Amino acid sequence: MSVLRLVGRPLLASMFVAGGLSSLREPEQVAPVAEPVVRPLTDRVAGLPDRTDQVVRLSGAVQVAAGLMLATGRMPRLAALALAGTLVPTTLAGHRFWEAEDPAERAQQRIHFLKNLSMLGGLLIAADDTAGAPSLLWRSRHAARDLRREARAGHRAARAVAGPAAGVGALRAVSASVPKRVVCATRHRR
CATH class of the missing domain: 1.10.287 (Helix Hairpins)
Incomplete structure (x- = not known):
């Protein structure tokens, strides 16, 4: 494994492990913000729990597990895809800059939104990375x-x-x- 992968994967995964642990421990802090995104998802996807705090916990568990897998290099492509899948609703729920009234708050939320888009790009690159081996x-x-x-x-x-x-x-x-x-x-x- 190259040094860049050895260092880069844990760095990319660190935010997800920390955020996932926070969502697992205290889902009630995130649930009100997640409600506008979670409710349409639970209506469309039959396997998701009905309560928002349970969906937040599930997302946190996926982030912790996939983050650790990515950090340790265990099925990193699948882990990166799982993290990307949790990042999209998290970004849409947590950083709705277009709804912020205060210009300073709007600017701050836009920065976080773009930061998450950057992490999504990194995850997509990691999901495509075959570590030098030819793809299937x-x-x-x-x-x-x-x-x-x-x-x-x-x-x-x-x-x-x-x-x-x-x-x-x-x-x-x-x-x-x-x-x-x-x-x-x-x-x-x-």
Whole structure:
């Protein structure tokens, strides 16, 4: 693993572990702010709990677990996607700068909103990072290409062997159709 990944993944994950622990311990502090975003989600997604504080706790648990996975390099691509999935509603709920009346508060919320967008970009890059190994898509494309190449080579080899074999078979067929007397007579003349 490169030094950049070794250092960068825990740094990216630290905010999620800290925020997730806070949401797990004290969901009632975040629940009122999360209500406008959580309510439409719980109406559309059947598996989510009905109470906002339970959804906040669930999101916190996902952030802690996925943050630790990303920090330690355990399934980092999946962990980054899970964190990105929790970051979108968190950002929409917590940093609604467009609703702030006070210009200073609006500016502060805009900064936090853009910071979260930056973290989302980092998570998307981390989700795409294969750590130098080829992706599954690349491997499958190359495996298919190699199979096609081998099939063409096998076809060419079969044709190359079949051509002389067909010639030998034709000669045998011709010699089998010639009467033995003629063959013997030609041998004695020499």
